[in-house]
Amino acid sequence: MQAIIFDLDGTLVETAPDLHLVLSEVMQTLGLSAPPLSAVRGMIGDGARALLDRALAAAGQERTSQEIDHLYAEFIDRYTSEPCRTSHLYDGVTTALEEVRAQGAKLGVCTNKPQRPSELLLEALNISQFFDAVVGGDALDIRKPHPGHLQTTLDRMGADRCDAVMVGDSQNDLLTARALGVPCILVSFGYTSVPARELGPDRVIDGFGELCQALGEVRSSA
Numbered sequence: 001m002q003a004i005i006f007d008l009d010g011t012l013v014e015t016a017p018d019l020h021l022v023l024s025e026v027m028q029t030l031g032l033s034a035p036p037l038s039a040v041r042g043m044i045g046d047g048a049r050a051l052l053d054r055a056l057a058a059a060g061q062e063r064t065s066q067e068i069d070h071l072y073a074e075f076i077d078r079y080t081s082e083p084c085r086t087s088h089l090y091d092g093v094t095t096a097l098e099e100v101r102a103q104g105a106k107l108g109v110c111t112n113k114p115q116r117p118s119e120l121l122l123e124a125l126n127i128s129q130f131f132d133a134v135v136g137g138d139a140l141d142i143r144k145p146h147p148g149h150l151q152t153t154l155d156r157m158g159a160d161r162c163d164a165v166m167v168g169d170s171q172n173d174l175l176t177a178r179a180l181g182v183p184c185i186l187v188s189f190g191y192t193s194v195p196a197r198e199l200g201p202d203r204v205i206d207g208f209g210e211l212c213q214a215l216g217e218v219r220s221s222a
């Protein structure tokens, strides 16, 4: 039985505008402006704390780790209280999830977004029922690109890595999958400073309408 593990931000859900909004609110408490949305899109992928670090660095700010802890707590509080203001599924996500589920695949989410807002977001977008496991970036001591994050997701899904395919948007997803010998499909529309095609995954898809065919091709060349 096939196991498909999805990244969340930039793969299933367009979350950058909401992350940008919360970042702006938190930075405003310091009298600072957040970087523009276009720049923030390139800062997502290593969790909320890394986003905050990168945004502060872009604003030329050096803060103590205690100050950053405080800001991070503020960020998580605000984001968790309203994780889905404008966030939305990319076109075709629900249909594609229905299709692969109907074919008997087990599905999981392996994301560097913290656990609680990840779960709330999936519920708000009405897709949480598709997943056998969701493992957020603060659920373990490690996170992507550490392969243990993907391995734990597979374990919680009751799936084997030999049956797995990772679907993501960034180098982190590709590195994580490769480290476990899992094929990787990248979407071309997510959050990555290096375009998906240049990263060299097994397949690139430009939309979720292409997912089933790409899964078939990856499986037959495995």
Ligand SMILES: O=C(O)COP(=O)(O)O
Binding pocket: 007, 008, 009, 010, 043, 044, 045, 046, 047, 048, 051, 110, 111, 112, 113, 114, 144
């Ligand atoms: O929140 C982030 O920084 C990234 O999350 P992702 O792993 O779902 O892309």
Ligand SMILES: [Mg+2]
Binding pocket: 007, 008, 009, 010, 011, 045, 168, 169, 170, 190, 191
């Ligand atoms: Mg992502």
